[in-house]
Amino acid sequence: MGQHVFVEEVSVLKPPISTPCTTLFLHNLEQQLFFPVEMLFSYKVDSPGSTRNVAHVVRDALQQVLVPYYFVAGRIRVNEEQGRVELDCNGAGVLFASASCSSTIRDAGDLRMPNPSARNFLVFPTEMPTEICDVPLVTIQVTRFICGGFIVGILASHAIFDGTAGCEFYDAIARTARGDLNPATMTLNLDRSVFRSSNPPRPTLDHPELVSMPDVPAKLIFSPAHYHPSKSLLPGFSFKLFSFTPAMLDSLKKKALSDGTIARCSSFEALTAHIWQARAKASHDSHATTKVANLFVVVNVRHKVKNFPKDFVGNAVVAAPSCDTTVEDLCNATLSLCVRKVQAAIRRGTEEYVRSVMDWCEGRHGFIDLPGGMIITPWSKLAFHKLDFGWGNPDYVTSAVHDRKEYVVLLSNCMGDGGLDVFMGMEFEKMAKLEDFLTV
Numbered sequence: 001m002g003q004h005v006f007v008e009e010v011s012v013l014k015p016p017i018s019t020p021c022t023t024l025f026l027h028n029l030e031q032q033l034f035f036p037v038e039m040l041f042s043y044k045v046d047s048p049g050s051t052r053n054v055a056h057v058v059r060d061a062l063q064q065v066l067v068p069y070y071f072v073a074g075r076i077r078v079n080e081e082q083g084r085v086e087l088d089c090n091g092a093g094v095l096f097a098s099a100s101c102s103s104t105i106r107d108a109g110d111l112r113m114p115n116p117s118a119r120n121f122l123v124f125p126t127e128m129p130t131e132i133c134d135v136p137l138v139t140i141q142v143t144r145f146i147c148g149g150f151i152v153g154i155l156a157s158h159a160i161f162d163g164t165a166g167c168e169f170y171d172a173i174a175r176t177a178r179g180d181l182n183p184a185t186m187t188l189n190l191d192r193s194v195f196r197s198s199n200p201p202r203p204t205l206d207h208p209e210l211v212s213m214p215d216v217p218a219k220l221i222f223s224p225a226h227y228h229p230s231k232s233l234l235p236g237f238s239f240k241l242f243s244f245t246p247a248m249l250d251s252l253k254k255k256a257l258s259d260g261t262i263a264r265c266s267s268f269e270a271l272t273a274h275i276w277q278a279r280a281k282a283s284h285d286s287h288a289t290t291k292v293a294n295l296f297v298v299v300n301v302r303h304k305v306k307n308f309p310k311d312f313v314g315n316a317v318v319a320a321p322s323c324d325t326t327v328e329d330l331c332n333a334t335l336s337l338c339v340r341k342v343q344a345a346i347r348r349g350t351e352e353y354v355r356s357v358m359d360w361c362e363g364r365h366g367f368i369d370l371p372g373g374m375i376i377t378p379w380s381k382l383a384f385h386k387l388d389f390g391w392g393n394p395d396y397v398t399s400a401v402h403d404r405k406e407y408v409v410l411l412s413n414c415m416g417d418g419g420l421d422v423f424m425g426m427e428f429e430k431m432a433k434l435e436d437f438l439t440v
Helices: 054-065 116-121 163-178 246-257 267-282 327-332 335-347 351-361 428-438
Strands: 005-013 022-024 036-043 075-079 084-089 094-101 138-145 150-157 210-212 237-244 295-300 317-322 366-368 374-378 396-399 407-412 420-427
Touching: 005 054, 036 116, 054 094, 054 138, 054 163, 116 138, 150 163, 210 351, 237 246, 237 428, 246 267, 246 335, 267 295, 267 327, 267 335, 267 374, 267 407, 267 420, 267 428, 295 335, 317 335, 317 351, 351 366, 396 407, 396 420, 420 428
Parallel strands: 094 138, 295 374, 374 407
Antiparallel strands: 005 094, 022 084, 036 150, 036 396, 075 084, 138 150, 210 366, 237 420, 295 317, 407 420
16 A cells, blocks of 8 residues: 555544543453554545545534543543553543545555555554553544545544444444434443442352453553554564355355254354364464363343443443363364354353453453454444445445454445455464465
8 A cells, every 4th residue: 555644634622512520430341451443434435526524524523422422532540549440531532633645545455454554544642652541542533535535544442332332432423424413412321330340259150261460550551552553563473354255154154054963053153163263273283282272252241231221331242252172173173063162152141251250350450361262253243334424334344454363353344245354363374274274
């Protein structure tokens, strides 16, 4: 991608009216999500004049939405006494940039392919903050091309909301930009008390999938370095996008059902099982065949927790585990067996599991034992592909660089046919094998 992105203006946007100045509790699972999520929304518009004011439209809509979403303009603060982070709703603001590009959006190529230069479409603090309380929780950059097409690049802290809540926030900006929403009418519930741990903590399940953070000062755990990514990819790793058409997904489902050991199987379950097994085969090491191939499936628990608050905004997901299969067994298993294990992991995402994890993590800085494993996020079920700022739906949505090697992200291919794009990484020397094993 050789085109030059010229940043025209960077500003700090704050709510236009007075908003609550308060501190919000972040629950124990949110303490694990201390990293930013980078996304690009690409819009091909072949009429330069129609998008001349697109940055202004998005900027104005964002500022209006910051009234109900006032916490987004706040900052993460380390509570040293409690050894955890909390959300300081201080109205410090979000970072917004308008930019232009001297080429057409088609010249930019397929930005779905992980590429560090894609971060030119995101705005970061000019200098790395020395304290986490100085890091904006959300930044948005609108880059307009000479053809009229544009890219909206969003960087958001995962600690303040999950994919569902994040998608709702972006959609509120888009609907406001279109004139279809008056943000003043929105009602949000920021109370996370439904996820508070018991007092005293009483985990009811065993959690071999969790480990405790070393006993170090909280300010070292929650470092601002996480929010100033490198312009290069993770050394030694290759990151790629793999597209699965509806026909390929149907083929995987038929293969999983062919031996009659399972009665039903979703496209997500079949694809997750296929990816999990392919990654195990590609990384197979004869000296590590007995190592457990940990799998974590991100599950939305909004409809699983009793008395879950209406209009909740925050993180309401859990990484449901499958931690009883060795690499060797996974490599030799049938697809149907892998699907059964995926389904079992999803079933573990119950209210009891959520409560037990919250209690286990209390006071331990607990987090999932991810190295060498895989965590899969089904963002394909969210409406990112319908984010319309007034110029139609995006032509594609991508995780800008995605340089966390254990994470696998599923997104809609934006074609409306049910096809999926999968983002993942693997060591350079193993990527060719992964590509072969993923072939359907």
